[in-house]
Amino acid sequence: MALVPDERPSSSILKFESMLKTNDVYFFDAEDFEEIIHHYLNNGKITLAKKAIKIGLQQHPAAIHLKLLDVEVLVFENRFQKAEIILDELQRLDSANEEIYIQRANIYSKKDNHEAAVELLKKALTLSHGSLDVYSLLGMEYLFMDDYEKARENFMICVEHDPEDYASLYNVVYCFEFMEEHDGAINYLNDYLERSPYCQVAWHQLGKQYFEKGMYKEALAAFDFAIIADDNFVGAYFEKGKVLEKMGEYEKAIENYETTISIEDPTSHAYLRMGKCHERLKNDDMAKYYYYQTVHEDPLLDKGWLAITDYYFRKGDYEKALFYMNKAINIDGQNPQYWKKCARIHAALKKYDEADFSYRQAVELGNYELDTWLNWSEVVAQNNDIESAIQILIQGLEFYPEKAEMLYKMTGLYLMAQDPVKAQYRFVKALKMDIDKLHYFEVEFPSFYNSDWAQNIILNIKKASQ
Structure with missing residues (x-):
C-alpha cells in the first residue's frame, strides 16, 4: 500500500530503519517491503528506497512487484536500458x-515519444479493467501532446469515479481554460x-471562471x-x-488580503495587492509601505520592483x-515590456541615447506594439537623428502598413529632413487611408x-473624395 507523505511510519518501517542502524538482518514479507x-518514494527518500529494494530482492528474488518498484526507480533516474531489460524479463513471466x-x-x-506512451497506456487500461491511475496518466500524456480535448475526457473519468480527486479536477478546468471554454468550465463545475456542494476547491475554481468572464457578482458569491x-x-x-478590487471596493479587498496574512505567513503577492489598493x-x-514590504518579502519578485x-x-x-526599474530588469532582462517602460523613463529624463537603447532592446525581444515604433522614432528625432527616426518608422510600417498615424509622423520627419517629395508621398497616402487621423499631424507638427x-x-484630397 502507498503511504502519503508525513504519514506516521508503520511498525515495518520502524523495524527496517532499526535494522539499518544496527546492521542486523531482519526478515520481511514481500508486502512489507x-x-x-x-x-x-512518497517522501522523496530515493536512497533509502533503493536500499529497501536491494534487500527486498535479496530476500524475495522472484517478487514481481519489487522488481517493478526497482524499474520505477531506474526510470526516475533515466536509466532506461537497465529498466527495459528487467521489463523484458517480467513480460516473459507475466505478460498480463x-x-x-x-x-x-x-x-x-520521458523520451518525449508521447504517442507510443499513449498506446501502451491504452493496453494497460484493458489489463487493469479501467484503473483510474491509468486514466490519469493518459490525461497527462495528452496534455504533453497538446490534445486538450482528450486530456479533459480522461481527467473527467477520474473525477466521475472519485469526486475528491482534486488533481484531476484542476486538470479538467485547466483544459477548459486553455481552450478558452469558460462557459464549458462553468457548466461542468x-x-x-450539484453532487458535491461543500467542495471548496470547486467553488474556488468556479469563482475564477466567473472572474475571467467579468461576472464579478457571481465570482464573489462563489468565493x-x-x-x-x-x-x-x-x-x-x-x-x-x-x-473586490475590480468592483472598486478597495477597503474590502484589503480586508481579504489581510485575512490571508492572518491565516498563513505573509506573501509578497498579498502585500503587492494591498499596495495597489x-x-x-x-x-x-500606505501604498509605498506595502510595495516595499513586497520586495522585502521576495526580493526576486520583479512585479514588486515594477x-x-x-x-x-x-x-x-x-x-x-529609473533606479527601481533597473532592479526589475536585473531580475528579468528578457521582458520587453520592462525595457519599454525603461525607455519611457529615460525619455522623461531627456536621456535620449539611453531611451534609444532601451527601445531597441524592447523590439529585439519581440515588442512590436504601435506606440513602441512611434515613441522610439520620437526619442531618436529628439536626439537630432532624423534619418534613423525615419528608418525606425519604415521598419514599423512592416507591422502596421494600414496605420495612418505612422505615415503622418513620417511626413513630418521627411519635412524636417527637407525631403518634400517623400513627405508628400507619405502625406497623400495617409490622407487617403484615414483623413480623420489628421489631428495626429496637426498636434505633432x-x-x-x-x-x-x-x-x-x-x-x-478633400475635393477628390467628394
Whole structure:
C-alpha cells in the first residue's frame, strides 16, 4: 500500500530503519517491503528506497512487484536500458501485468515519444479493467501532446469515479481554460457542485471562471461559498480580494488580503495587492509601505520592483523610478515590456541615447506594439537623428502598413529632413487611408500643418473624395 507523505511510519518501517542502524538482518514479507519502499518514494527518500529494494530482492528474488518498484526507480533516474531489460524479463513471466506497460509508457514519455506512451497506456487500461491511475496518466500524456480535448475526457473519468480527486479536477478546468471554454468550465463545475456542494476547491475554481468572464457578482458569491466550506481557504480570500478590487471596493479587498496574512505567513503577492489598493484610495504612504514590504518579502519578485517604479513615475520622480526599474530588469532582462517602460523613463529624463537603447532592446525581444515604433522614432528625432527616426518608422510600417498615424509622423520627419517629395508621398497616402487621423499631424507638427504646402494637399484630397 502507498503511504502519503508525513504519514506516521508503520511498525515495518520502524523495524527496517532499526535494522539499518544496527546492521542486523531482519526478515520481511514481500508486502512489507512494498510498504517500506512506497513510504520512502512518497517522501522523496530515493536512497533509502533503493536500499529497501536491494534487500527486498535479496530476500524475495522472484517478487514481481519489487522488481517493478526497482524499474520505477531506474526510470526516475533515466536509466532506461537497465529498466527495459528487467521489463523484458517480467513480460516473459507475466505478460498480463498492466504495471509493465505503465512503466514502458513512462520510459517513452520521458523520451518525449508521447504517442507510443499513449498506446501502451491504452493496453494497460484493458489489463487493469479501467484503473483510474491509468486514466490519469493518459490525461497527462495528452496534455504533453497538446490534445486538450482528450486530456479533459480522461481527467473527467477520474473525477466521475472519485469526486475528491482534486488533481484531476484542476486538470479538467485547466483544459477548459486553455481552450478558452469558460462557459464549458462553468457548466461542468456547477454540475459537479450539484453532487458535491461543500467542495471548496470547486467553488474556488468556479469563482475564477466567473472572474475571467467579468461576472464579478457571481465570482464573489462563489468565493464566499468556498470560504463557508473552509474558512481557512487562503486562495479563496485572495481571489475574493481581486474581485473586490475590480468592483472598486478597495477597503474590502484589503480586508481579504489581510485575512490571508492572518491565516498563513505573509506573501509578497498579498502585500503587492494591498499596495495597489491603497494607491487607488490615495493612501500614498500606505501604498509605498506595502510595495516595499513586497520586495522585502521576495526580493526576486520583479512585479514588486515594477510597482515601486510605477509609483515614482506617476509622482514624476523619474530618477527613483529609473533606479527601481533597473532592479526589475536585473531580475528579468528578457521582458520587453520592462525595457519599454525603461525607455519611457529615460525619455522623461531627456536621456535620449539611453531611451534609444532601451527601445531597441524592447523590439529585439519581440515588442512590436504601435506606440513602441512611434515613441522610439520620437526619442531618436529628439536626439537630432532624423534619418534613423525615419528608418525606425519604415521598419514599423512592416507591422502596421494600414496605420495612418505612422505615415503622418513620417511626413513630418521627411519635412524636417527637407525631403518634400517623400513627405508628400507619405502625406497623400495617409490622407487617403484615414483623413480623420489628421489631428495626429496637426498636434505633432503644427507649423507644417498650417503651411500652405500641407493645406493645399489637404484641400485637393478633400475635393477628390467628394
